[in-house]
Amino acid sequence: MSKRDYYEVLGVERGATEQEIKRAYRRVAMRYHPDRNAGDETAEEKFKEAAEAYEVLSDVDKRAAYDRFGHAAVDGSGGGFGGGGFGGGSFSDIFGDVFGDIFGGGRGSGRGPARGSDLRYNLEIELEEAVRGTTATIRVPSAVACEGCEGSGARKGSSPVNCTTCGGLGQVRMQQGFFAVQQTCPNCRGRGKIITDPCEDCRGLGVTEKTRTLSVKVPPGVDTGDRIRLSGEGEAGPNGGPAGDLYVQIAVREHPIFERDGRHLYCEVPISFADAALGGELEVPTLDGRVRLKIPAETQTGRVFRIRGKGVAPVRGGGTGDLLCRVVLETPINLNKTQKELLREFQQSMDADGRRQSPRISSWFEGVKRFFDEMKI
Numbered sequence: 308m309s310k311r312d313y314y315e316v317l318g319v320e321r322g323a324t325e326q327e328i329k330r331a332y333r334r335v336a337m338r339y340h341p342d343r344n345a346g347d348e349t350a351e352e353k354f355k356e357a358a359e360a361y362e363v364l365s366d367v368d369k370r371a372a373y374d375r376f377g378h379a380a381v382d383g384s385g386g387g388f389g390g391g392g393f394g395g396g397s398f399s400d401i402f403g404d405v406f407g408d409i410f411g412g413g414r415g416s417g418r419g420p421a422r423g424s425d426l427r428y429n430l431e432i433e434l435e436e437a438v439r440g441t442t443a444t445i446r447v448p449s450a451v452a453c454e455g456c457e458g459s460g461a462r463k464g465s466s467p468v469n470c471t472t473c474g475g476l477g478q479v480r481m482q483q484g485f486f487a488v489q490q491t492c493p494n495c496r497g498r499g500k501i502i503t504d505p506c507e508d509c510r511g512l513g514v515t516e517k518t519r520t521l522s523v524k525v526p527p528g529v530d531t532g533d534r535i536r537l538s539g540e541g542e543a544g545p546n547g548g549p550a551g552d553l554y555v556q557i558a559v560r561e562h563p564i565f566e567r568d569g570r571h572l573y574c575e576v577p578i579s580f581a582d583a584a585l586g587g588e589l590e591v592p593t594l595d596g597r598v599r600l601k602i603p604a605e606t607q608t609g610r611v612f613r614i615r616g617k618g619v620a621p622v623r624g625g626g627t628g629d630l631l632c633r634v635v636l637e638t639p640i641n642l643n644k645t646q647k648e649l650l651r652e653f654q655q656s657m658d659a660d661g662r663r664q665s666p667r668i669s670s671w672f673e674g675v676k677r678f679f680d681e682m683k684i
Contacts (some may be wrong), residue, residue, distance in 0.1 A: 442521075449518075473499065534557070609635070
């Protein structure tokens, strides 16, 4: 089956810059990565096809040869790129070059053992813990260095030996006509070492699966979306490679009373009709205990009162926020006969001089009257 044009595979023009090619490959690789498309053979083939295209187009000499002679310049047995550019560790070289800046290191050829994968752990905490800080204990399943071989992958008492194909360099030089290409050694996959007597516990990988218990210090002021990085607590690298990092993703649970917005806290405080009309004092909860809130007479529903310094001190610095209390007038329910009669008497007394005592109602009805009057014109 004929191969597609490499520029078409990555979705770029022939005159694309190095950065445009890298961005295009990153986009395609993320879309068709096997981890995101488990069991999808079509996605896997497109992923390999993109890796092959990027290996050629990201190299100045290979790209020049491809532009001039097409696939014939990069294919061929005993030379070229080993069956389409995806064999013998080519992918790890490409993936490391493109994504190394994101994940803190690549897996390129001739760089020694590959770095372990980064891990993510979602940690849910209470609002009080987020504001004051806490120490959480988490259990993380991950790949760790094999104890039997101490991460080397070789049986205890033995050790990896230099690869005879590349002489321990991790790279080999291929000559095809006028072209000389240096690529990852297909025998050792760029490590420069070969394990002739693999460890029985890890089968030569240097890592085993284990659930670890870790202590995470959560600083005061964190919020949903913040990340805590634990360096070296990710998965161990194969064959003694360095471990990746563990990123603890913070999520703050919903609180029954308070809502957080940055450094401020918000809450609703229900008040009675009498307190709103005559004024009074209410007990208001804060994260530090209760405080007294003075309600002035003639307070309207929806009014917001600010209690300074009872918010959150952000983790990235800055002053402590405030607690903002929004009062909500609560209509009484389950009234008895006497209470209803008293309210009717009160309503009748209000009707006598409603304009002065209910200014918002009066102005609203006046606005409605003007609206209908203008419609008649």
